[in-house]
Amino acid sequence: MNELRQLARVRDEQLAGQASGAGARALLAAIVAEEPSTEDAGSRAPRSRRTRRLVVGLVATAALAIAAVMGPTLLKRDATSYANTAIDIELQGDEYVARIKDPFADHALYAEAFQAMGLDIGMELIPVSPTQVGGIVRMGFAGTTMDDKLGGNLEPDGCAFGHEGCFLTVTVSKGFKGRGVFYLGRPAKSGEKYQAFGxxxxxxxxxxxxxxxxxxxxxxxxxxxxxxxxxxxxxxxxxxxxxxxxxxxxxxxxxxxxxxxxxxxxxxxxxxxxxxxxxxxxxxxxxxx
Structure with missing residues (x-):
């Protein structure tokens, strides 16, 4: 199993506080602590290979722990999937497919997920009339190429949103290099005015x-x-x-x-x-x- 893929699913709130916990402090102490010595450099006994391997192992473990605590930024380059409470993203062939789990979530959670995949994508879901649900109703680009593409739809095609197994989805071409901001249509709550309509x-x-x-x-x-x-x-x-x-x-x-x-x-x-x-x-x- 790809360890980096699994690490890409770790979220900040799942690890909140662990960097300052007792175990982390002990690990840090083991890596950096060194007993003061009055011996000069020439009289010091060389460390054993076992000791050196142990220190290297501890450093590697600490690096992974720090990367996980810092979130997806350090891991995004090789990530092929990411999930949080609002959205799932997975690389499928030549495009990323994002399935919306919570259409009413804070849009920062969507941006977090795209960032974890190495994509500079901003997304907001807005209330629209029924025929516009699942469609990208507005978008903007910067620094993109002809090969950079965004799409939005219901999955499976033609399903009725709100029924089991029907998802709002977004697709982003693999290797998307520019910056994209777009608005995806979601069902309106009672009393909300439509921001786009048929x-x-x-x-x-x-x-x-x-x-x-x-x-x-x-x-x-x-x-x-x-x-x-x-x-x-x-x-x-x-x-x-x-x-x-x-x-x-x-x-x-x-x-x-x-x-x-x-x-x-x-x-x-x-x-x-x-x-x-x-x-x-x-x-x-x-x-x-």
Whole structure:
């Protein structure tokens, strides 16, 4: 069994305090202690080979103990796997595969695991609507090459997160040399607003199969209520050419049933956000169609 691989799984908190324990102090004393002597160098008796082997062995043992206490930094070069309470990482062929065990963990635990594998990767899991769970919704790179790749998905492909055996996973190409920061979609807690979302009418989203674009507010609200959803409004202002839009500075206007909906977006669990204007438009400013 690869001893370095096993050592890479040792975590700081598992060894907390051991470096200053009685055994460690005794070991350190055995390595460095030397009796004062009044003999000159020429009159000292040479140490036996057995003594020298013992000292070398103690030094090697101390070095491994110190490396373990200091954590993955000293061991990462040859590590092929690492695990903590939030994530498991394993080298599989030409890529590292990271399986998320706790999608709500402090993101520092994810960075710790990637660092243990010699990777400068920062990762944060953010609340997203159902169709975005498991996907990388934002990312940034520095000092990377064309061969450096990141990916995110559910494993096995197509599984439903929350069911037994379904994991959020991240893949990183072997030899990733640059720095990467990315955000992976996780299920939202109750009351959390989505930080990324798919259109509400998509399969798997809250208005699945329903096209709200261009319909009146009254009709879309009725459909949302039929599905047990709450509705919030966002008033938009189309650009002069009809391609694109901005958010109205005045969101206090009372939206009537005769207003028009140009997009329906998931807001949070159980709530859909409707992008609306009071007047009908010849072109949808959200889609440009």
């Amino acid at each position: 259109q509400a009418g998509r399969k798997g989203e809250m208005l699945e199969g329903y096209d709200a674009d261009g319909r009146t507010v009254g009709k879309v609200v009725a459909e949302a209520h039929r599905r047990g959803l709450q509705v919030v409004f966002q008033i938009i202002e189309p650009s002069p050419d009809g391609n694109g839009f901005g958010m109205s500075r005045d969101q206090s206007a009372e939206v009537g049933d005769h207003w028009y909906v140009w997009a329906a977006e998931p807001e949070q669990v159980g709530t859909v956000r409707l992008l609306v204007t009071e007047k009908h438009l010849r072109k949808n400013p959200v889609t440009g169609e």
